[in-house]
Amino acid sequence: MLIRVLAVLVPTLPLAGWAVNGLWxxxxxxxxxxxxxxGAVAAAFAAAALLLWQIRLAPPPxxxxxxxxxxxxxxxxxxxxxxxxxVDPLSVAMALVVGGVGLLIHVYSVGYMDGDPGFAxxxxxxxxxxxxxxxxxxxxxxxxxFIGWEGVGLCSYLLIAFWFTRPAAAAAGVKAFLVTRLxxxxxxxxxxxxxxxxGTTDFGVMTxxxxxxxxxxxxxxxALALLLFAGAAGKSAQLPLHVWLPDAMEGPxxxxxxxxxxxxxxxxxxxxxxxxxxxxxxxxxxxxxAAVGAVTxxxxxxxALVEPDLKRVLAxxxxxxxxxxxLAVGVGAFSAGIFHLTSHAFFKALLFLAAGAxxxxxxxxxxxxxxGGLARRLPRTTAAFAIGALALAGIPPLSGFxxxxxxxxxxxxxxxxxxxxxxxxxxxxxxYILRAFALTFLGADLRGAEGAAHDPPPSMxxxxxxxxxxxxxxxxxxxxxxxxxxxxxxxxxxxxxxAAAPARAGGAGEGTLVAASVLVAVAGIxxxxxxxxxxxxxxxxxxxxxxxxxRFYIEDAxxxxxxxxxxxxxxAAAVADLTVIDAAVMGLARAVGRSGQALRGLExxxxxxxxAFVLIGVLLILVxxxxx
Amino acid sequence: MTVPAPYHLALSAVLFTLxxxxxxxxxxxxxxxxxxxxxLNAVNxxxxxxxxxRGAVDGQLLVFFVLVVAAVEVxxxxxxxxDVFRAMExxxxxxxxxxxx
Numbered sequence: 001m002l003i004r005v006l007a008v009l010v011p012t013l014p015l016a017g018w019a020v021n022g023l024w025x026x027x028x029x030x031x032x033x034x035x036x037x038x039g040a041v042a043a044a045f046a047a048a049a050l051l052l053w054q055i056r057l058a059p060p061p062x063x064x065x066x067x068x069x070x071x072x073x074x075x076x077x078x079x080x081x082x083x084x085x086x087v088d089p090l091s092v093a094m095a096l097v098v099g100g101v102g103l104l105i106h107v108y109s110v111g112y113m114d115g116d117p118g119f120a121x122x123x124x125x126x127x128x129x130x131x132x133x134x135x136x137x138x139x140x141x142x143x144x145x146f147i148g149w150e151g152v153g154l155c156s157y158l159l160i161a162f163w164f165t166r167p168a169a170a171a172a173g174v175k176a177f178l179v180t181r182l183x184x185x186x187x188x189x190x191x192x193x194x195x196x197x198x199g200t201t202d203f204g205v206m207t208x209x210x211x212x213x214x215x216x217x218x219x220x221x222x223a224l225a226l227l228l229f230a231g232a233a234g235k236s237a238q239l240p241l242h243v244w245l246p247d248a249m250e251g252p253x254x255x256x257x258x259x260x261x262x263x264x265x266x267x268x269x270x271x272x273x274x275x276x277x278x279x280x281x282x283x284x285x286x287x288x289x290a291a292v293g294a295v296t297x298x299x300x301x302x303x304a305l306v307e308p309d310l311k312r313v314l315a316x317x318x319x320x321x322x323x324x325x326x327l328a329v330g331v332g333a334f335s336a337g338i339f340h341l342t343s344h345a346f347f348k349a350l351l352f353l354a355a356g357a358x359x360x361x362x363x364x365x366x367x368x369x370x371x372g373g374l375a376r377r378l379p380r381t382t383a384a385f386a387i388g389a390l391a392l393a394g395i396p397p398l399s400g401f402x403x404x405x406x407x408x409x410x411x412x413x414x415x416x417x418x419x420x421x422x423x424x425x426x427x428x429x430x431x432y433i434l435r436a437f438a439l440t441f442l443g444a445d446l447r448g449a450e451g452a453a454h455d456p457p458p459s460m461x462x463x464x465x466x467x468x469x470x471x472x473x474x475x476x477x478x479x480x481x482x483x484x485x486x487x488x489x490x491x492x493x494x495x496x497x498x499a500a501a502p503a504r505a506g507g508a509g510e511g512t513l514v515a516a517s518v519l520v521a522v523a524g525i526x527x528x529x530x531x532x533x534x535x536x537x538x539x540x541x542x543x544x545x546x547x548x549x550x551r552f553y554i555e556d557a558x559x560x561x562x563x564x565x566x567x568x569x570x571x572a573a574a575v576a577d578l579t580v581i582d583a584a585v586m587g588l589a590r591a592v593g594r595s596g597q598a599l600r601g602l603e604x605x606x607x608x609x610x611x612a613f614v615l616i617g618v619l620l621i622l623v624x625x626x627x628x
Numbered sequence: 629m630t631v632p633a634p635y636h637l638a639l640s641a642v643l644f645t646l647x648x649x650x651x652x653x654x655x656x657x658x659x660x661x662x663x664x665x666x667x668l669n670a671v672n673x674x675x676x677x678x679x680x681x682r683g684a685v686d687g688q689l690l691v692f693f694v695l696v697v698a699a700v701e702v703x704x705x706x707x708x709x710x711d712v713f714r715a716m717e718x719x720x721x722x723x724x725x726x727x728x729x
Contacts, residue, residue, distance in 0.1 A: 605722070605727050605729075607660070611651050
């Protein structure tokens with residue numbers, strides 16, 4: 001009963017905050033708006049924490065999860081879709097990550113958005129996002145999850161285009177909405193296939209029956225896995241649907257931290273982990289997922305190398321790190337994927353908030369070519385960014401090291417070349433984040449005259465420090481040399497049906513892998529230092545630089561292959577509308593008008609003419625009668 | 629002796645034609661009006677004639693209706709003419725052409 005109430009409260013409290021701020025936010029004081037928004041999320045986070053306590057206290061009876069049925073949403077013959085919440089270690093862990101990072105970013109936003117005319121609107125959207133995201137992670141079947149899935153997509157659109165008077169922001173919002181919608185078509189088809197195969201989309205049933213209903217490597221399993229992966233790839237910005245995420249940086253920076261780094265973009269990973277039983281029946285699809293993840297990881301890391309915009313570097317970094325997560329789930333290392341999801345949420349949110357503090361200090365500047373030397377003006381922000389950057393680069397003992405290393409060793413066990421790609425991407429990661437750090441905080445101060453830049457106020461600094469602490473300590477969640485980590489053991493009931501996890505390989509091989517990846521990360525940092533700080537390494541390949549700065553011409557290819565034809569079709573349709581449809585309508589109207597003009601000569605206004613018409617009419621009728 | 633029916637009908641036709649031409653060519657609303665009355669009575673004559681020919685009274689009965697309606701129509705028509713005169717200072721039907729297209 002308590003679990004039922006708590007599970008319902010988690011998504012409902014932010015929804016209530018959205019209703020209050022959305023309906024009356026314009027008339028409330030800013031302090032009240034902020035209090036309602038942050039309070040709702042804090043209460044939801046507290047409810048999620050109580051859920052954790054509850055399921056630690058009392059494991060669900062007779063099954064891996066607590067099921068909370070709200071009501072029957074769709075009932076049509078044999079198809080029954082209840083609105084159902086699922087409370088198990090996986091959903092609670094996700095709810096805690098979402099709620100915790102979300103709460104910190106809400107608090108940060110109070111300072112960041114201070115003075116914005118859309119203050120209440122911003123917090124209303126942000127609360128709606130939290131409600132949708134909580135719903136997404138707690139939903140008990142695919143159909144219910146799809147509500148949250150689309151809800152977060154809507155909020156992503158609303159918040160990217162938050163400053164909708166800026167054409168770039170409006171266009172970026174539309175782009176994000178359309179590109180993710182492309183993946184969602186696959187997701188929706190996947191839901192239909194799931195209905196066809198299982199007769200339901202309930203996660204519990206799908207997990208239980210996957211072995212019986214889906215032949216290993218069979219067509220149905222592969223189709224279902226690939227369709228669902230299409231949705232995941234769109235939402236999580238994997239190749240080739242990654243193009244929306246860098247543009248999404250037009251939104252306010254806390255939004256980038258919350259939605260486009262920590263929570264929404266990881267929904268695809270969560271969905272695959274949630275349905276791991278289904279995906280494990282389709283080895284071919286799993287290989288594709290791992291390959292897409294590995295290629296995305298190295299592609300986005302390469303693109304981040306030449307990006308001049310600080311936030312877009314972080315966006316490509318997010319795409320790259322999401323690639324690692326897909327690599328992890330693709331090789332079947334589901335808990336490693338969730339572990340990296342968690343640690344990435346911490347350190348990437350930290351990096352974004354630090355970047356937001358830089359923008360706050362510089363009046364919205366994001367171009368790193370006009371920064372430099374900020375370490376002296378923003379020492380605390382610099383320290384926070386450095387912690388996040390080191391974690392991203394995979395330097396021990398920060399959380400990013402443990403989670404990335406876990407993924408790499410799991411990938412090595414599956415396929416050596418996936419490990420090689422992952423390590424290469426890790427090297428690039430170290431280089432590009434050092435470049436971003438050097439261009440922003442080190443070197444000559446390029447803004448000498450505008451000397452007003454200073455560290456952010458406490459309300460913005462505190463969330464950064466908490467995230468920095470989580471970044472440092474987060475590694476303890478999931479890594480040890482010989483035993484499964486805390487997180488993995490916590491997720492056991494969901495991921496392995498309660499069976500004990502195999503002991504980790506350990507030994508010399510493991511140590512060599514770790515040493516290799518640390519070495520690569522350090523080498524990346526050294527190379528980055530030499531190139532971007534000491535500037536002693538010079539030269540380059542112009543063709544490669546152009547290839548990178550055009551991001552491998554993927555967007556140009558889209559412009560030629562998709563946008564061009566669609567525009568041409570739209571123009572053709574516009575011409576057809578004007579010359580065929582409009583012409584027909586206007587022609588009809590004009591014909592009526594012309595005949596009116598012609599007939600108006602009959603209305604002479606002379607009584608005798610009317611009388612004559614009557615006479616003629618009578619005569620005609622008479623002639624007709626007589627001649628009949 | 630009785631005048632044969634064709635003569636009555638011929639008279640009726642002549643009267644009707646006279647009235648019709650009057651409606652079509654005269655300009656004074658009052659004369660047009662009287663012409664209409666002539667046409668009505670030409671029809672009455674034809675009705676009575678045919679009624680006698682058939683030996684039935686229904687045609688004659690209809691004549692009374694026509695008379696009553698004509699009386700009513702006169703009242704209304706004259707009222708309209710008076711009003712038109714008040715508004716336009718004329719009863720010339722050619723000058724009253726507000727409905728010209």
